[in-house]
Amino acid sequence: MMQGLAVCQEYYEKFGQNVIEEVLCRFPQIKIAAGLAGEGSQCLGFDDELSRDHDFAPGFCIWLSDEDYKVAGPQLQRAYDNLPPSYLGMSRNTIIAQGRLGVMSIRSFYSQFTGCTGTAQLPGLPQTNLEWFMAPEHALASATNGRIFRDDSGIFSQVRKHLLAFYPEDILRKKIAARAAVLSQAGQYNLLRVIRRGDQTAALLSAARFTEAALSMIHLLNRRYTPFYKWAYRSASDLPLLSDCAEKLRELSSCFSFSAAEKRQAAWDKAFSFTEEICGSVAEELRRQNFSAVQSDFLQDHLTDIMSGIRDPQIKSMHPMADFNQ
Numbered sequence: 001m002m003q004g005l006a007v008c009q010e011y012y013e014k015f016g017q018n019v020i021e022e023v024l025c026r027f028p029q030i031k032i033a034a035g036l037a038g039e040g041s042q043c044l045g046f047d048d049e050l051s052r053d054h055d056f057a058p059g060f061c062i063w064l065s066d067e068d069y070k071v072a073g074p075q076l077q078r079a080y081d082n083l084p085p086s087y088l089g090m091s092r093n094t095i096i097a098q099g100r101l102g103v104m105s106i107r108s109f110y111s112q113f114t115g116c117t118g119t120a121q122l123p124g125l126p127q128t129n130l131e132w133f134m135a136p137e138h139a140l141a142s143a144t145n146g147r148i149f150r151d152d153s154g155i156f157s158q159v160r161k162h163l164l165a166f167y168p169e170d171i172l173r174k175k176i177a178a179r180a181a182v183l184s185q186a187g188q189y190n191l192l193r194v195i196r197r198g199d200q201t202a203a204l205l206s207a208a209r210f211t212e213a214a215l216s217m218i219h220l221l222n223r224r225y226t227p228f229y230k231w232a233y234r235s236a237s238d239l240p241l242l243s244d245c246a247e248k249l250r251e252l253s254s255c256f257s258f259s260a261a262e263k264r265q266a267a268w269d270k271a272f273s274f275t276e277e278i279c280g281s282v283a284e285e286l287r288r289q290n291f292s293a294v295q296s297d298f299l300q301d302h303l304t305d306i307m308s309g310i311r312d313p314q315i316k317s318m319h320p321m322a323d324f325n326q
Contacts, residue, residue: 002088003042003045003047004040004041004042004047005036005042005043005045005146005147007042007058007087007088007090008036008042008058008059008060009036009060009147009149010087011058011059011060011083011087012034012060012149013149014087015083015084015087016034016060016080016083019079019080019082019083020032020034020062020076020079022079023072023075023076023079026072026075027068027071027072027075029068029071030064030068030071030072031064031065031068031152031153031155032062032063032064032068032076032150032152033062033063033064033106033148033150033151033152033153033155033156033157034060034061034062034063034148034149034150034151035060035061035063035146035147035148035149035150035151035156036059036060036061036101036146036147036149037061037109037142037143037144037145037146037147037148038061038100038109038113038142038143038145038146039100039142039228040100041231043142043145043146044141044145044146044227044231044235046231046234046235057090057091057092057101058084058086058087058088058090058092059083059092059101059102060101060149061100061101061102061103061104061109062076062080062102062103062104063104063105063106063109063156064076064103064104064105064106065105065106065123065153065155066105066106066107066123069103069104069105073103073105076103077102077103080102080103081102105123106123106124106155106156106159107123107124108124109124109143109156110123110124110125110143110159110163111123111124112139113135113139113140113142113143114126114131114135114139114140114143114163115131115134115135115139116131116135118159121155121158122155122158122159122162123155123159124143124159125159125162125163129168129170129171129312129314129315130314130315132167132168132171133171133174133315133323136325137175137216137219137225137226137325138225138226138227138228138229140163140225141224141225141226141227141228141235142227142228143160143163144160144163144164144225145227148160166223166224166225169309170310170311170312170315170316171315172220172223173291173306173307173309173310174307174310174315174318174322174323175216175220175323175325176217176220176221176286176291176306177303177306177307177320178320178321178322178323178325179213179214179216179217179220179323180217180282180286180299180300180302180303180306180320181299181300181303181320181321182209182210182213182321183210183213183214183217183275183278183279183282183299184279184298184299184300185300185321186206186207186209186210186213187206187207187210187214187272187275187276187278187279188275188276188279188298188299188300189300190202190206191203191206191207191210191271191272191275192272194206195265195268195269195271195272203256203268203271204256207252207253207255207256207271207275210252210275211249211252211253212229212232214245214249214278214282215232215233215236215246215249216232216325217242217282218236218239218241218242218243218245218246219232219235219236219239221241221242221282221285221286221289222239222240222241222242224239233246233249233250236249241285242281242282242285244281245278245281245282248274248277248278249274249278251274252271252274252275252278255267255268255270255271255274256271276297279297279298279299280297282299283296283297283298283299283302286302286306291305291306291309292305292306293305303320306320307320
């Protein structure tokens with residue numbers, strides 16, 4: 001099956017380039033960036049047959065500066081709307097969420113994900129530690145996925161390059177501290193307690209919270225943004241560091257698929273052992289990357305070392321568990 005990103009690039013090359021050049025003949029002063037990025041499984045390269053029931057269509061994005069958008073945005077959008085409505089059996093009629101494809105300003109594209117206005121040179125790029133802290137990981141993943149087909153001015157690519165350089169060190173440490181705190185609380189401490197109580201619902205909630213934090217931690221230690229939650233495991237499985245932890249998370253989820261009551265305790269004991277193994281691997285990686293020198297595998301013990309490396313007083317004063325993404 002041809003992946004959606006490849007379909008969209010082929011659609012752009014076959015139809016979009018000519019339309020863009022026609023508009024540029026009328027507005028030779030404008031600079032255009034084009035590609036596919038943002039929300040949707042096809043932007044991540046994770047699309048399959050099930051992905052094509054909605055918001056999956058042949059198309060692409062056209063990004064303009066604020067000034068060029070005012071000059072030629074409507075004309076480019078009309079030209080885009082007149083492109084073939086279907087390609088290779090795929091139709092735009094499946095689109096529900098409008099605004100993901102077509103013409104938009106560079107600033108509006110990035111701002112919807114970062115929540116920031118940025119500067120004239122780098123529109124939409126976070127400028128302060130607090131702005132970086134407030135930008136959700138899944139949103140930054142959406143802002144930096146996909147592929148750029150052309151970029152006449154280079155501005156779109158420059159913002160993307162800065163975002164892909166990842167969080168500033170203080171924010172990376174703060175987020176790692178928050179994940180370590182959740183992993184120790186939900187997995188190494190509370191999971192064992194609720195298992196001993198025989199509380200199945202609480203065990204499921206603890207394991208889910210642990211899993212979400214672990215997937216984020218894997219991405220953070222790989223300097224990659226965690227995508228939308230349903231793709232987080234698949235993304236983590238492809239990363240070079242701690243991919244074994246992603247596999248253990250899959251095995252952890254299988255511990256809660258039992259039906260016979262007599263198997264419950266054995267399954268939960270196995271689940272707790274997986275959390276301990278994952279936390280041990282994370283602790284080892286924290287030491288390897290010099291986030292902590294603590295030799296313990298109990299991640300709560302690492303919080304002081306991780307937080308001590310933060311220089312921004314506002315970020316450093318936050319509670320270790322504080323994180324906009326939690």
